Amino acid sequence: MIKRSLLLVVFVFSIFVGSVRADEGMWLLSLIGKNYEQMKAEGFQLTPEDIYSVNHSSLKDAVGALGNAEYGKFGFFCSSEIISPKGLVLTNHHCGYEAIQSKSTVDHDYLRDGFWAYNMSQEIPIEGMTISYLVRMEDVTSKVLANVTDDMTESQRDAEIQKVSQKLVKEATKGTDYIAHVKKMFDGNQYFLFVYITYKDIRLVGAPPSSIGKFGGDTDNWMWPRHTGDFSMFRIYTAPDGKPATYSKNNVPLNPKHFFPISLKGVKKNDFAMIMGYPGSTERYLTSYGVKQALEVKNPATIAIRDKKLAIMRKYMNADHAIKIQYAAKYAETANYWKYFIGQNKGIKRLHVIEKKQELEKKLMEWASQNPERQKKYGWILDTISNFYEKNKERDLAQTYLYEALFQGAEIITFPLRFYRFEKMLENPNAPKDVIDEQVKSLKEEADKFFKDYNVNVDKDIFVALGEMYLKTLPEKYQPETFLKIKKKYKGNFRKFANKVLYKKSIFTDKSKVEAFLNKPEAKVLQKDPAFKLAEDVIKLYLNFGGQKPDEFRKARRLFVGGLMKMQKDKLFYPDANSTIRLTYGTVQDYYPRDAVHYNYFTTLKGVMEKEDPNNPEFIVPKKLKELYEKKDYGQYADADGTMHVCFLTNNDITGGNSGSPVLNAKGELIGAAFDGNWEAMSGDIAFEPSLQRTIVVDIRYVLFIIDKYAGAKNLINEMKLVKD
Numbered sequence: 001m002i003k004r005s006l007l008l009v010v011f012v013f014s015i016f017v018g019s020v021r022a023d024e025g026m027w028l029l030s031l032i033g034k035n036y037e038q039m040k041a042e043g044f045q046l047t048p049e050d051i052y053s054v055n056h057s058s059l060k061d062a063v064g065a066l067g068n069a070e071y072g073k074f075g076f077f078c079s080s081e082i083i084s085p086k087g088l089v090l091t092n093h094h095c096g097y098e099a100i101q102s103k104s105t106v107d108h109d110y111l112r113d114g115f116w117a118y119n120m121s122q123e124i125p126i127e128g129m130t131i132s133y134l135v136r137m138e139d140v141t142s143k144v145l146a147n148v149t150d151d152m153t154e155s156q157r158d159a160e161i162q163k164v165s166q167k168l169v170k171e172a173t174k175g176t177d178y179i180a181h182v183k184k185m186f187d188g189n190q191y192f193l194f195v196y197i198t199y200k201d202i203r204l205v206g207a208p209p210s211s212i213g214k215f216g217g218d219t220d221n222w223m224w225p226r227h228t229g230d231f232s233m234f235r236i237y238t239a240p241d242g243k244p245a246t247y248s249k250n251n252v253p254l255n256p257k258h259f260f261p262i263s264l265k266g267v268k269k270n271d272f273a274m275i276m277g278y279p280g281s282t283e284r285y286l287t288s289y290g291v292k293q294a295l296e297v298k299n300p301a302t303i304a305i306r307d308k309k310l311a312i313m314r315k316y317m318n319a320d321h322a323i324k325i326q327y328a329a330k331y332a333e334t335a336n337y338w339k340y341f342i343g344q345n346k347g348i349k350r351l352h353v354i355e356k357k358q359e360l361e362k363k364l365m366e367w368a369s370q371n372p373e374r375q376k377k378y379g380w381i382l383d384t385i386s387n388f389y390e391k392n393k394e395r396d397l398a399q400t401y402l403y404e405a406l407f408q409g410a411e412i413i414t415f416p417l418r419f420y421r422f423e424k425m426l427e428n429p430n431a432p433k434d435v436i437d438e439q440v441k442s443l444k445e446e447a448d449k450f451f452k453d454y455n456v457n458v459d460k461d462i463f464v465a466l467g468e469m470y471l472k473t474l475p476e477k478y479q480p481e482t483f484l485k486i487k488k489k490y491k492g493n494f495r496k497f498a499n500k501v502l503y504k505k506s507i508f509t510d511k512s513k514v515e516a517f518l519n520k521p522e523a524k525v526l527q528k529d530p531a532f533k534l535a536e537d538v539i540k541l542y543l544n545f546g547g548q549k550p551d552e553f554r555k556a557r558r559l560f561v562g563g564l565m566k567m568q569k570d571k572l573f574y575p576d577a578n579s580t581i582r583l584t585y586g587t588v589q590d591y592y593p594r595d596a597v598h599y600n601y602f603t604t605l606k607g608v609m610e611k612e613d614p615n616n617p618e619f620i621v622p623k624k625l626k627e628l629y630e631k632k633d634y635g636q637y638a639d640a641d642g643t644m645h646v647c648f649l650t651n652n653d654i655t656g657g658n659s660g661s662p663v664l665n666a667k668g669e670l671i672g673a674a675f676d677g678n679w680e681a682m683s684g685d686i687a688f689e690p691s692l693q694r695t696i697v698v699d700i701r702y703v704l705f706i707i708d709k710y711a712g713a714k715n716l717i718n719e720m721k722l723v724k725d
């Protein structure tokens, strides 16, 4: 979970005098040649062509982005790697969590007990899951900016860029089943085209029980020392001709262009390590004003809203096994970033992030003042940015509430949102029948999936708690119409409104009612529905204040980042993470979290036993694992020191989205899967902290040990390519 700006690094170095070169940077693969000398100096033994090539198979061909039909074509949420010639894919347990959960029931609780396919016929298809691979990428900056002029507004500029981008996407995908998009880099100073191939028949192959895959739970999350076997496995299937296809009995395992051999050698401090994956988003070029706003407005609100939501889910989950399964993924996702924002705020303060950004801004303004032309171009931007944040505190708070309390709040609001387009279709007398039928079919599938994991009591409590909070916190102009009605007619009593109207009259609390509607869909049913009405209110709010920031601000942002790059001409810059494939290189490293404390770079199974607590569900150790530990039955997976290594650290630069990424040695062999960042550097998405920021990796030997010795799934080990020296 990390990334950084080079300017900042130089500055940061002047404060923390560490002996270790820290490896900030989420580099674009097609430009990796620029980093090559440094990579070699750190021990890398392959070439840039081995990493990214359009003409030959290369490492990138084995690095997949996990997606889900529900999140759209490019909604990548995790990373993964192919580890056998039969399309076997490794990722994190927390990345497979929702898939594992979706197939779990009280009788077959794969979250609690794990799941292993001992032959291919036992693998479980996961509807909607996708894995995408980069086919090629191209710097298209000069193409998309060809007709852009300095006097355009940002909106005009964006419209022009979008026009060209659409053309480029069309050309890149014509006659293929590829998908493509053009992504903005450096806040609009560069543009890249990315072309992908997406596989759609993905099957669950293996997952350890949560007591291994999520060992340490939320207590250990975002923290080192860690003892989690955070992995799960899937397999990609294709049509018999090798092309992507949705699930079919006749599909065959993918024959990949590349898969990673697995190193059994283990790692030592200072060993070269690199990670390829799909980091989601970072804000390394955020200004001090933006950081301050996050610290004071966004983060505290996010934490407070999530606190409430988590407490409600926890209460029901602890009381009922079925609800525990239903809400496991929702809970984990909410808790993960709840803790993240708590840590980010601590980090911003402890590591003086605002002060460091101010220093950089001062330098930029000094540089700008050195000549009149620069002064004219850049002199104004920080005033515009700071004014914007100052004037928009309340709007920012409202935006946070909109996202956290409404768009991610009660599902009585979010589920009907999926019917918004459908209602427009039903209203349109010219809408073709086959399009409507198609929608009905997919909404039925979504309803099926939705109601499997829906409990009306949990949802109602969330609606009441977050609704009251929203109404109390924000002024009228940010309120959904329905909330104003609750204030007036129900004296702000959300419970009463929920009982008498929302959860009583809406069809969206009950699968059979939604199905009945879909069997005979009429717009007026939706128009009368109080939950649908509330969803419409929320969309209105989004259109009013939830979207893009104003043109002036965006222009200032673009020039701010562009100015930093111009000021440091000889420096290598990397763009903020944006769910496109990146590479980060560095070394295996320990660290000193605070005064007088040293953290070693690896953990062992002994630490699992030390943390064991049969009375705490987060720290239960499965009996079988204890037996293996007691017998020291580690086979070929033991370290040279005779112990079983569980996790290790590198100084690579990753962030959310990188979860599941392959961690590779100097030869491009797999040594682990990245799964987390560390507590002392939680502000790392805003400013990389060389002396403190680490990537937490599950050692590949622990993964294989669990598959082989714990689960006895030798079938999987046999299809991998193990490298012993």
Ligand code: ARG
Residues within 6 Å of the ligand: 094, 214, 216, 217, 218, 220, 221, 222, 332, 336, 656, 657, 659, 675, 676, 677
């Ligand atoms: N913090 C990790 C990430 O964002 C997720 C770890 C999941 N484990 C957990 N105990 N929630 O990638």
